[in-house]
């Protein structure tokens with residue numbers, strides 16, 4: 001889903017100035033493959049084995065990868081957390097092939113412009129893709145969301161409970 005224009009026009013990347021993006025190991029490997037600088041590496045806040053978030057720039061509230069112009073320097077490689085934003089999810093394994101998802105929504109100009117349903121549809125597709133390949137990524141995301149305090153920010157529970165089946 002293309003959201004750059006709506007985002008940059010309406011709020012000048014407010015989310016990138018207020019949160020620390022959660023990282024899965026897949027996010028880390030993808031970004032690190034093209035940004036192998038010590039600055040990027042030292043910007044990682046790491047807790048336990050696979051729980052990482054991108055730290056803010058020193059002395060600022062901005063994400064390390066937010067440019068002076070308010071654009072993301074790694075947009076095509078951005079973490080899953082940023083790709084789904086302003087949708088969040090919590091995941092629970094029900095059995096071998098079944099998971100339940102609870103959606104959370106952070107209201108912002110993008111939510112208002114597009115509505116919640118297409119954003120959730122986009123998130124569901126992405127999650128289904130990941131579940132087919134590597135479900136652990138989603139649990140890493142969830143752990144890192146607690147570290148980044150992403151779940152504690154002001155957002156609202158989307159009252160639909162969804163189950164996803166691995167194909």
Ligand code: SF4
Nearest residue numbers: 007011013015108110
């Ligand atoms: S996702 Fe929302 S908060 Fe973030 S830049 Fe876009 S409109 Fe702003």
Ligand code: SF4
Nearest residue numbers: 016063065066072082
């Ligand atoms: S990685 Fe990019 S999209 Fe994500 S918070 Fe940082 S600047 Fe924003």
